[in-house]
Amino acid sequence: MGSRPARAAFWEQLQAAGVSHMFGNPGTVEQGFLDELRHFPGTEYVLALHESVAVGMADGYARATRRPAVVQLHSGVGLGNGIGMLYQAMRGHAPLVVVVGEAGLRYEAMEAQMYADLVGMAEPVTKWATRVVDPGSTLRVLRRAFKVAGTPPYGPVLVVLPADVMDLPTAEEAVEVSYPDTSAVPDPEALRRAAALLAGARNPIVVAGDGVHFAGAQRELARLAEVWGAEVWGADWAEANLATDHPAYAGQLGHMFGESSRRITGAADAVLLCGTYALPEVFPALDGVFGDGVPVVHIDLDTDAIAKNFPVDLGLVADPKRALALLADALTGAMSEEQRTAAAGRLREGGARRAEARAAAACRSHEAAAAADLPHVAFAEELARRLPADSVLFDESLTASPDLFGPLPAAEPGRWLQTRGGSLGVGIPGALGAQLAHPEATVVGFTGDGGSMYTIQALWTAARHGIGAKFVICNNGSYRLLEHNIDQYWQEQGIPAHEHPEIFDLSSPAIDFAALSHSLGVPAVRVEKPDQAASAVAEALGHPGPFLIDLVTGRGKGR
Helix, strand or coil: CCCEEHHHHHHHHHHHCCCCEEEECCCHHHHHHHHHHHHCCCCEEEECCCHHHHHHHHHHHHHHHCCCEEEEEEHHHHHHHHHHHHHHHHHCCCCEEEEEEECCHHHHHHCCCCCCCHHHHHHHHCCEEEECCCHHHHHHHHHHHHHHHCCCCCCCEEEEEEHHHHCCEECCCCCCCCCCCCCCCCCHHHHHHHHHHHCCCCCEEEEECCHHHHCCCHHHHHHHHHHHCCEEEECCCCECCCCCCCCCEEEECCCCEHHHHHHHHCCCCEEEEECCCCCCCCECCCCCCCCCCCCEEEEECCCCCCCCCCCCCEEEECCHHHHHHHHHHHHHHHCCHHHHHHHHHHHHHHHHHHHHHHHHHHHHHHHHHHHHCCCHHHHHHHHHHHCCCCCEEEECCHHHHHHHCCCCCCCCCCCEEECCCCCCCCHHHHHHHHHHHCCCCCEEEEEEHHHHCCCCCHHHHHHHHCCCCEEEEEECCECHHHHHHHHHHHHHHCCCCCCCCHHHECCCCCCCHHHHHHHCCCCEEEECCHHHHHHHHHHHHHCCCCEEEEEECCCCCCC
16 A cells, blocks of 8 residues: 555545445534545535534434444534534444544644643543544554444544644555454353243343344344243333334333332342343432342343442343343243243233223323324324335434324334433434435434424535435424423422423424524424324425424413
């Protein structure tokens, strides 16, 4: 390989890594390597008007492909703008390779304009952060970044590219990235021990998370739950780890309050954790999560997750797909005929109970929407009727999600993605990333009126690049989730209910989302009444490019 500037070798390495898209917002200190892109037409630069949009798009793309996505940010100010979404990616184990430019090594002592400790800024929200200090190691560092990001547990990494280093020559060869094989299986004796700990349970539960999805272990999780007769509860669950209409699927543990989770986990007489840790709430329980003497087995490729917060009886560092399959076999052999019969009965009776509860919830949603003359339930039903089977849904609708996704249950792996990490604004850019990952699919992204305003400029990117995703803004004129959370806080603290804080209200002045969308190049309609739902769905799905629906899901104070 002949010598050439590191700024050109950079793109060669991205090509060798199979990178077809770079998401970013350009800056002066990156202009050298960005200018070289004209020689590499195999990579498309997807331009965002804000760094959080660039990271959000990459997050959606990485989640949809389960491969590292590349983001370019501009120096300290650009990285700072992207930190919130990088936190989202870190919490969700999204494999991102983030490259950030800086003026150059020669200027470090000057602490000049835009100087910042970029590695120090990124370390709390990345799996690994580093800086290229020699042109002859540029490609080696990049390959390591891809490997670290794309090895379980996945996560974002950061590489700082000083401009003066990128202008120097390197003779490094651009080659494919080497990813380790992580399909490890537990020792047979460890599997026998796990089965012995769990076989006799009469009220077993599985607490599963997105490690199941990343391992492609949805079928194996379903089979284990069926063999064991266990309920499956989600924690750090933002993928279709198990179809929500599966008889074993019981719901999500408390995202916000650990006490809500403890009522479920503390009642179990055996617990299997897989692909998550115990337990990732905002206000977690500090003790009593599992009952006294209750056996707890944990399967994960993430060694940090196992026994992270509470002791377990057995931790198995293994690929969830293979480990769950082998454990189901081991349980089948370890359970008596009576226990297997009881497990089948638990699954059958629990599944019937949960199906009845879903039907009752759907009925209540209908009645409440009809009483308030709101269109969102009719809209969801019409969308469910019309969506193709290969559709991808990205859900950041938060408080509207139970009503909307009753008719749109998560079933197929990779076809349903939900927000995670707590950063608002991922719904629109995340759907754009998913659409670029699956250009043949119909992609619909749901967000709220509050969340959408964090990244509304992503609509401009959709129009500029012709990314045909559809967007639904669930508009209730408020930060409704904060209203729900403070209601629970008042109850816990014994504070009498009173009017919600004015700062939670977004209806005065009301935001004209349809007009805002039109101004950014994306056609839009507003849906205020149930009888408008069918025509809006037909227009959105029939439009060849991006399209937005302002869907009224509640009446704000100003309405």
